[in-house]
Amino acid sequence: MAHHEEHHHITLATHLQVFSALIGLTILTVVTAKFMHLGVFENLVAFSIATVKGFLVMAYFMHLKYDEKIYRWIILSSFAFVFLLFFFCVLDEATRIVQHSALQ
Amino acid sequence: MSSNSQHHHFAHHFESEEHEYATSKEGVWLFLVSEILMFGGLFVGYIIYQHMYPQVFHEGAMHLDWRLGALNTIVLLFSSLTMVLGVHFSQLGDRKKAVTALAITILCGAIFMCVKYIEYSHKIHEGLLPGAWYTGETHGLSNMGLYFSFYFMMTGLHGTHVLGGMCLILWVLLRANKGEFNSHYYTPVEGVGLFWHLVDLIWIFLFPLLYLVG
Numbered sequence: 001m002a003h004h005e006e007h008h009h010i011t012l013a014t015h016l017q018v019f020s021a022l023i024g025l026t027i028l029t030v031v032t033a034k035f036m037h038l039g040v041f042e043n044l045v046a047f048s049i050a051t052v053k054g055f056l057v058m059a060y061f062m063h064l065k066y067d068e069k070i071y072r073w074i075i076l077s078s079f080a081f082v083f084l085l086f087f088f089c090v091l092d093e094a095t096r097i098v099q100h101s102a103l104q
Numbered sequence: 105m106s107s108n109s110q111h112h113h114f115a116h117h118f119e120s121e122e123h124e125y126a127t128s129k130e131g132v133w134l135f136l137v138s139e140i141l142m143f144g145g146l147f148v149g150y151i152i153y154q155h156m157y158p159q160v161f162h163e164g165a166m167h168l169d170w171r172l173g174a175l176n177t178i179v180l181l182f183s184s185l186t187m188v189l190g191v192h193f194s195q196l197g198d199r200k201k202a203v204t205a206l207a208i209t210i211l212c213g214a215i216f217m218c219v220k221y222i223e224y225s226h227k228i229h230e231g232l233l234p235g236a237w238y239t240g241e242t243h244g245l246s247n248m249g250l251y252f253s254f255y256f257m258m259t260g261l262h263g264t265h266v267l268g269g270m271c272l273i274l275w276v277l278l279r280a281n282k283g284e285f286n287s288h289y290y291t292p293v294e295g296v297g298l299f300w301h302l303v304d305l306i307w308i309f310l311f312p313l314l315y316l317v318g
Contacts, residue, residue, distance in 0.1 A: 012192065019185040026177050033316035034170060046312035053308045061188050061301045068126070071133045078137040082144030089148055093155065 010063060018060040025053050112289035125291050132295040136302050143261070143306050150254050150313065157250060163243045164251025165314065167232055169223070173315035176219050177307060183212030184304045187273070187297050190280075194293040197286035202293075206277040209300065213270040220263050227252070258310060265303045272296045 029049040032038060038045055059065040064072050118124040154161040186208040193202035231239030234256050238249030276293045279285065285293060 012189070015185060015188050015192075019181065022181045022184075023178060026174065026181065029312060029316065030170065030174050033312065043317045046317050047309075050309050050312050054305050057184065057301055057305050057308065061184050061304075062298055070130065074130070074133045074137060075140075078140040078144070081141060082148070085144060086148045086151070089152055093152055 010060065010066060014060065018056050022053055022056055025049050121288055128291045128295060132298050136298065139302055146258050147309070153250060153254065157247065160245055160247055160251050163245065164248065164255065167227065168315050170315040172219055172223055173311050176216050177311045179212050179216050180304045180307050183209045184301055186212065187300045191290065191293050191297045194280050194285040194290045195287055199280060199283050202280045202285065203277055206273055206280060210270050210273050213266050216266055217263060220259065255314060262303070262306055262310060269300045269303050272299065
């Protein structure tokens with residue numbers, strides 16, 4: 001049962017480090033959003049930090065870093081399709097609604 | 105193989121317990137894809153409407169208390185840690201520690217829902233409701249309800265997932281308590297764990313979207 005044994009090398013120490021990093025990043029995102037005036041970079045900073053946190057959760061807690069590659073491709077495909085939805089919706093809004101809508 | 109009476113027999117259509125484990129896990133990941141697509145639609149909708157009505161979203165976000173959001177973020181992150189420990193100890197067949205870790209995870213889910221209850225009751229009290237039910241301050245805007253439609257839909261769907269996750273964790277907790285899991289078989293804890301981490305992952309993005317920017 002070699003495969004099952006492989007999981008053991010994610011030690012509890014690693015999990016604690018990841019958890020500490022996640023808490024640290026949470027504090028950082030609150031400080032940058034609420035106590036610093038970053039203006040136009042506010043959104044970029046907040047979502048960059050969220051992305052790093054999401055990466056840590058997926059890589060370590062969901063052990064994608066150690067697991068078979070197929071799971072990474074499965075989950076990446078979902079992000080790709082959400083991006084596709086986002087891209088065409090923004091394209092539609094930018095080229096049609098903003099210019100022609102009576103709502104503005 | 106051991107003479108353990110709790111030994112798990114894999115279903116006959118699988119070649120081995122390894123094969124069963126990998127197939128089940130792939131199924132869970134595919135389910136998580138459908139979850140991300142469902143929440144993804146709401147995220148995209150939020151971004152589009154925020155761009156169309158920036159004032160509505162700005163005023164709406166002002167009604168949210170980031171302290172409660174941050175508290176819930178920390179509670180969920182901690183619950184992810186204890187979930188990882190639950191899987192870890194189930195795998196080692198350490199019944200007592202696995203049950204403790206899973207129980208703490210459920211408790212964290214309950215704390216999260218209590219904070220959500222405080223937030224919701226505060227908003228309902230002030231008439232900050234979705235769409236046509238909005239009776240709160242208008243800030244001179246005609247569609248403040250739009251913001252709270254997104255707020256309640258996104259946090260409500262997420263909260264439903266937390267409640268569902270708590271039930272699933274209770275299910276694996278009871279099975280762990282019976283000593284059903286060991287290094288040869290812990291597939292249900294692994295699958296429920298992945299689901300719980302996804303719920304955490306979605307909150308990681310909901311927190312800045314709703315409470316911090318806007």
